Amino acid sequence: MTSTPTGRLRADAAHNRRALLEAAAATFAEQGMDASIAQIAARAGIGKGTVFRHFATKDQLVAAVLRARLDEFTAAGAALLDAADPEAALLEFMTLGVEMQARDRCFCEAGTGIAHSDPEVRAAGTRLFETADALTDQARRQGSVRDDITGEDILLLSRAAYQAAAPTGDLAPGLRQRYLRVIFDGMRPQEKADSSS
Template sequence: MSQTGYETKTGEVVGAQRQDAQRNREAVIAAARVLLARGGVDVSVAEIAQRAGVGKGTVFRHFASKELLVAEVVSEALEGLHARGRALLQNRDPAQALHDFMTDAIALQAADRAFCEIVAGAERNEARIRRAVERLHELVDQLTLRAVGAGVVRPDLTGRDVALLLSGIYQTAAPLASDEPELWRRYLVLVLDGLLPRTMTPLPN
């Protein structure tokens, strides 16, 4: 075989190997996304590997630790919510934008146990997750300040209030989630009514 032919053949083999590796990586992430949403951060690498149809060694070739895999999946969800929030900043109605963001954020917690645990602070060791959570909090500040500036929510509302309420609303309904998965929507409405700029009791400092 000529040198050119050998190089072509080698290139084809390397290309195929890279494609296989990429497919395996995507399969691992897809499996982790489903299992982490269902079981939270305690899901094992063995379970993820089995669902992905690969060995544990393949998982660790792509992610040196389970924490890095969790960070990949949860950061993806955080970035998706951040993108949604950025789009809502363009909404002409600041009250509706804040309402829609809060709804989306709580719905994500209800559907994704790992995301819920991360946002609640159970697991933020990875720098990537910390950065994503910080960016999300900055976005919540922007959405809240915009609503306050428009006079559509009470003037003493802060972004930190909203960020904590996002977790609190879901956690309030969580004990009954298996029988009433949409119960959180009831408490979201109660909270949103409490944010309106009507006759109100001043918040303590």
């Protein structure tokens, strides 16, 4: 059975959209949200007009990429909910967050206006916070983190670990892990922190 012209057009449009989103994700990761539509279109092998047929504004394209990154992080966190060791799972989740920021400037810049103004990005952010809360709750019940630590703390402190090491870039990647460990140790209940020192 041969495909109809309409079917081919839809397949072409779907292919172009996938290529566009992949190119946008890679370009924004490298250059941040200041990357131009022309750069993204060239990387995807499509014209600028095709970009704007799929996304009316650059902000809409950034939001689509950011939603995908947030959903990726959330899925990785959700998979850790079944881990045997809640403390190790929470540390791995924070490590994932730090490393995502290190390799993806768009994700690192997620605290800008788009993250707050786009309803789908806000919803993706809410899902991420809920996952972070669930992982934190498991670690709290295990006695690995203090009672006052929340999922929001986990996400913000992951950002802090990245930002502390950011000035060194890739020259000292081990610093990100060092600072994350310092932060993680600071979240332990006092009695556990004393016994591990």
